Amino acid sequence: MDPASSPHHVVVVGAGFGGLEATRNLTGAPVRITIIDRRNHHLFQPLLYQVATTSLATSEIAWPIRQLLRNREDVTTLLGTVTGVDPAGKRVLMEDGEAIPYDTLVLATGARHAYFGHDEWEPYAPGLKTLEDATTIRRRILMAFEKAERETDPERRRARLTFVIIGGGPTGVELAGTIAELAHDTLPREFRNIDTREARVVLIEAGERVLSAFVPAQSAYAKSALEKLGVEVELGRAVSECNAQGVVYGGQHLPAKTIIWAAGVAASPAAEWLGASADRAGRVMVEPDLTVAGHPEIFVIGDTAHVTTPEGKPVPGVAPAAKQQGWHIAATIKARLKGGSSVRPFRYKNDGNLATIGKRAAVIDFGWIKLNGRIAWWLWGLAHIYFLIGLRNRLSVALSWLWIYTTGQRSARLITQGSAQTPAKPK
Amino acid sequence: MDPASSPHHVVVVGAGFGGLEATRNLTGAPVRITIIDRRNHHLFQPLLYQVATTSLATSEIAWPIRQLLRNREDVTTLLGTVTGVDPAGKRVLMEDGEAIPYDTLVLATGARHAYFGHDEWEPYAPGLKTLEDATTIRRRILMAFEKAERETDPERRRARLTFVIIGGGPTGVELAGTIAELAHDTLPREFRNIDTREARVVLIEAGERVLSAFVPAQSAYAKSALEKLGVEVELGRAVSECNAQGVVYGGQHLPAKTIIWAAGVAASPAAEWLGASADRAGRVMVEPDLTVAGHPEIFVIGDTAHVTTPEGKPVPGVAPAAKQQGWHIAATIKARLKGGSSVRPFRYKNDGNLATIGKRAAVIDFGWIKLNGRIAWWLWGLAHIYFLIGLRNRLSVALSWLWIYTTGQRSARLITQGSAQTPAKPK
Incomplete structure (x- = not known):
């Protein structure tokens, strides 16, 4: 912590896949690091939908950031909210008024769900990005069945038992x-x-197929696997309205009391903080080395950066891409500190796409091989257990999945509220 | 569900240890049962403090009531809030206006923490009765360390790192x-x-010893075990004030930002519903057969009933007592339906007292044998795993404890809020 002994201060904002990987790969570098997050935990977002659907407990997919970095004496973990950046003064501005100076800044602040100009839909169609989102959706799903059980009017009961998922990407498909x-x-x-x-599960996708990151044959397989599970897949129809009664899509009104938004994300306000140019989703247009134009000391990575492949295609907003970027900028920072000045462009290596449909089917595209079905499902499961952090959570998630697979019973079927109740009044 | 085929309708309010045990022991009886709870889950309260202190996940100690009773076709589970009883009309009154008729009523509605005329203390000294209470306390404990880390004023930092637990019963001792x-x-x-x-953990007890349900030698052992863990045990001093700055006890002010209330409980309003006589804590004064005077068709059991042993001592508000009462009234109901009319008085059988102090020590009093120390701790652990419901949660809790025991790491160190965040605004 003595500034004289390690003068170069790297501030990493966001302890998601990108920020954490950058921090990890700066091990041994002559820097001190401050990692800032407004949450105390790193979240394994690819399995967040399993918390929302009662398969996993919140603590199975989240780790205290401090704990992950406790052996790194060069790293200080800060729980706090960043509200801006002062690029000229090289300072990160915090909500509580503090300003944290940096030599190198890494912005890895991720994305939130976005309603494309229809924020008024949010109360009716919550999205899924945080643990709180997941427990909210879990509560709504479970309460829908509870309320249907006590509803005597057949039409209202039908609406209670209709679940609409908007968006046919991996999250929408997995939720449905x-x-x-x-x-x-x-x-x-x-x-x-x-x-x-008798519950209806309706997956609405504005495009012509689900899982558009996969080849059309795999999209078709996913659609038929969903239909085998009883999901109604509605393609090529955009949602024009969400309200307390249901959704309107393709001009048609569907009464539904439970709607989940899996359609769109917007980047965190990193571009606004920097005054940098951004794409339509708010992602910072970064240089090939993931720095911001005019600021070689500022890197932007992960879901909040707009990066393209050498072929001009956008790098997808997935965990492996964020991790690769974190690794890449750590290497760049280390090379610079050794006196190097060459700008190495980031190249995305697509390690494959995986998506699961229920507990029997999945699609995998490794490029050289494409797999559908049960073997793909097992590979999907093994890969996700492998990518979890630590033996403890691997064992725990493996146990949860084994249980669901063999008994059909899910262990986290809890309806919990946010606030504590009032105490009883003694006589 | 055909009233003609099973005319006798038993309504059980509350799916805690007492209500669930009564329902289970009515298996095969010529009745139909409706079990009502305002929560969707049965909670294993003896381990709730472990959720509050990050050792266990919420789903490890809670089970959906419906799932526990799914094979019982004679049982209907209702999620809803009871607001009163109409004993003359033999109906249970629900918050939503519904009235549910009964032939036999079992009130097993438990207790809440109570502040003995000082409800204004609750915001500063939350109690521990529900999963929401536990995650609230967990958040406060973890946030205290986070805020201390960022506090520069030594006195304020000291207050952040001072944890006060009020009440030296098993919950207070276990929390501390x-x-x-x-x-x-x-x-x-x-x-x-x-x-x-450097954190201070202060346990304040108004009485002369902790764990007053045990013999004095075991209380002394528990006190010294707590002190070995670094807990300051303050006996014979009552708390006269709780506020945002700290507590006042024995005339002395202690600055503390985290206060937990483990001192008192009050029964649910069952006595008010019935217009029945109650003790000071609001518990219904029941007849020897656990019915309400003048209403042989109404049973009150568990924490909301005031029951005495033949020696005139009050039956403690613990899980085994509630279960024994649930078993007893099920036997009474079955005997009555067979035409019997004899009133069998309930007799409490004390199977023993257990309390744990950290992860190495416990005290056990089985009457014929008293144990302190590490062997007691292992017995405590095995007993609690045994009393959990289902292999799934037994394995999961055993894994969690094994992990804490061997690594010191706790898996549920999550700071979560109640409500979801607002979505990002797309550009």
Whole structure:
């Protein structure tokens, strides 16, 4: 912590996949690092939908950032909210008024779901980016069945048992498949007035196919796997309205009390902080070495950066891309500190695409091989357990999945509220 | 569900230990049962303090009530809030206006923490009865260390690192011991500006000893075990004030930003619903067979009933007592339906008292044998794993404890809020 002994101060904002990987790969470099996040935990977002659908507990996919970095004496972890950057003064501005000076700045602040000019839809169609989002969606899904059980009007009961997922990317597909399994495998026999198997799960995608990052044949496979689970897949229809009664899509009104938004994300306000040029989703247009034009000391990575492949295609907003970028800029920082000045452009290596549909099917595209079905599902599961951090969570998630796979029972079916109740009044 | 085929309708309010045990022991009886709870889950309260202190995840100690009873076709589970009872009309009144008729009523509605005329203390000294309470306390404990890390004023930092637990019963002792371990075993090396081992954990008890349900020698052992963990035990001093600055006890002010209330409970308003006589804590004064005077068809059990042993001592508000009462009234109901009319008085069988102090020590009093120390701790752990429901949660809790025991790391160190965040605004 003595500034004289390690003068170069790297500030990393955001402890997601990108920020954490950058920090890790600066191990041994002659720097001191401050990593700032407004959450105390790193979140394994690829499995967040499993918390929302009662398969996993919150603590199985989240780790305290301090704990992950506790052996790194060169790293200080700060829980706090960044509200801006002063590029001229080289300072990060915090909500509480503090200003943290940096020599090198890494902005890895991620993205939030976005409603493309329809923020008024949010109360009716929550999105899925944080643990709180996941427990909110979990509560809504479970409460829908509870309310349907006590509803006597058949039409209103039908609306309670209709689940709409907007967006046919991996998150939308995974949510739709798991909600269908919840209704068909987990919940039947528990209710006395409703048959949960009558629940409708409707996946609405504005484009012509689901999982558009995959080849058309795999999209078609995913669609048919969803339909086998009982999901209704509606393609080529955009949603024009979400409200308390349901959704309007393709001009048609569907009464539905539970709507989940998996359609769009917008970058964090990093571009605004920097006054940098951004794409339509708010992502910073970075240089080939992931720095900001005119500021070689500022890197932007992950979901908040707009990066293109040498072929001109956008690098997808997925965990492996963020990690590769974190690794890349750590190497750049280390090379610079050794006196190097060459600008190495970032090159995205597509290690493959994976998406799962329920507990039996998945699609995998490794480029050289494409797999659909049960073997793909097992590979998907092994890959995700491998990418979890630490033996503890690997064992725990493996146990949870084994249980669901063999019994159909999900362990995290809790309806919890945010605030504590008022105490009882003693006499 | 056909009233003609099973005319006798038992309504059980509350799916805690008592209500669930009554329902289970009515298996095969010629009744139909409706079990009502305002939560969707049965909670294993003896381990709730472990959620509050980051050792266990919420889903490890809670089970969906519907799932527990899914094979019981005679049981209907209702998620809803009871607001009253109409004993003359034999109906349970629900918040939503519904009235549910019963032939036999079982009130097993439990207790809440109570501040004995000082409800204004609650915002500063939350109590521990629900999962939401536990995640609130967990957030406060973790945030105290986070805020201390960023506090530059030594006095204010000291207040941030002072944890006060009010009440020296099992919950208070367990909380104090675990918070001390968190500060001494789990968190050191993770902070850069504070030494978490300097945290003060103060346990305040108005009586002359902790764990007053045990013999004095075991109370003394528990006190010394707590002190070995670094807990300051303050006996014979009542708290006269809780506020944002700290507590006043024995006339002395202690600056503390984290206060937890483990001192008192009050029964649910069952006595008010019935217009029945109650003790000072609001518990219904029941007849020897656990019915309400003048209403042989209404049973009150568990923490909301005032029951005495034949020696005139009050039956303690613990899980085994509630379960025994649930078992007893199920037997009474079955005997009545067979035409019996004899009133069997309930007799409490004390199977023993257990309390744990951190991860190495416990006290056990089985009557015929009393144990302190490490062997007691292992017995405590095995007993609690045994009493958990289902293999899934037994494996999961065993894994969590094994991990804490061997590594000192706790897996549920998450700071989460109640509500979801607002979405990002796309450009």
